[in-house]
Amino acid sequence: GVVITFWFYLSDRYIPKIVGRAEYKKKKNHLFINSRISIILLIINHNTTLTMSLPKVLIPMSDYGHDPTETAVPYHTFKTAGFSVHSATETGGRPACDIKMLEGITQKLLGATQATASLYKEMSQTDVFTSPLSWSSESFFLKPYHLVFLPNNNEKGYWKGVKKPGKKCIGAVCHGVMVLSESMMEGNDGAEKKSIIHDCDTTSLPGMFEGMAYWSTRWVLGDYYKTYGAGSENVEASIMKRLDDPERQWKQYLLLNPFVVEDENYNYMSARWPGDVQLLADRLVDLVRENVNN
Structure with missing residues (x-):
């Protein structure tokens, strides 16, 4: 004027x-x-x-123990892509990461890099992190989100929109895939319940990776790298038994360069461990944009 x-x-x-x-x-x-x-x-x-609504992303986190790399790197990637990012914990309390991944000898051996630690510090000071949603609230729904990025919690009803040509997307890494594999849906006409990813191609933490981390650190960390305790089933075995055809659907890759699996019939991508998470986040950005624009 x-x-x-x-x-x-x-x-x-x-x-x-x-x-x-x-x-x-x-x-x-x-x-x-x-x-x-x-x-x-x-x-x-x-x-x-x-x-115009920006693509909305939800990153559910546990109250304590989430991996800083598997949260900070995707958060930064989604924000850089212009997405609206939200987080949620069980009761809306501020989450705290696994401090072993940021400090001491465990950080140096298997934890976050210094660059990732800086990204995590930046994320931890945002409203997204300090004021998360509560997934146990009656007013909480996953439907508004274009993408749910695990590792932590999920609602089975959301999965219906993930099957193509639905527009909802899910990404999961490491133990986050188990949230899906252990989420069961009712079978038809009283049939046995099946995992919501029973017919999906997927990957997750390879048993060899889990075993190497556990046995190489057991002398100082005990059963830290066996999430459910010494002697418990590894992540790979837990997920494979939920698949219809595990030999075909389970995607194994034991080299260290980044690896991501995308299912053909669902808007679902999975990865193995923190070393894959940047590629996974980048691929999910492309997947969300493709679905939002079509």
Whole structure:
């Protein structure tokens, strides 16, 4: 408004001397009308852009113990992509990561890199982190979210929208895949319950990785790397037994370069461990954009 008013002020003073006042008055009225139309269209376009909903992402976290790499790297990637990111804990309390992954010898051996630790510190100071939603609240629903990124909690009803051509997406890494494999759905006509990923291609923490981490650190960390205690079933075995055809559906990869599995029939991607999480987050950004834009 100020710029346009100033422009007309200068025009009123100088242009009539060049083209004549009567001719200028006619041109000015025409220009003023066109300018108002342009401004209205600009405002409409601006407001439309602002009100268009950004893709919404939910990252559920445990009250304590989430992996800093598996949360901070996806959070940063989703925010950089322009997504609206939210977090949730069971009762809405502020979550705390597994401190062993940020400090001491465990951080140096198997924990977060310094760059990731900086990303985690940045994330931990945001409202997303300090004021999470409560997934146990009656008012909490997963339906508004375009993407749910695990490792922590999930609602089985959301899965219906993940099957193509549905537009909902799910990503899971490491133990997060077990949230899906242990989420059971009713069978037809009283049939046995099945995991919601019973017909999906998937990966997760390989048994070899889990075993190596456990046995190489047992002398100082005890059963830390056996999440459910010494002697418990490993993650790979727990997930494979929930699949219809584990030999075909379970995707094994034992090299250290990043690895992600995308299912053909569901908007579902999985990865093995923190070393895969950047690639997984990047691929999920592409998947969400593809579904939002189609």
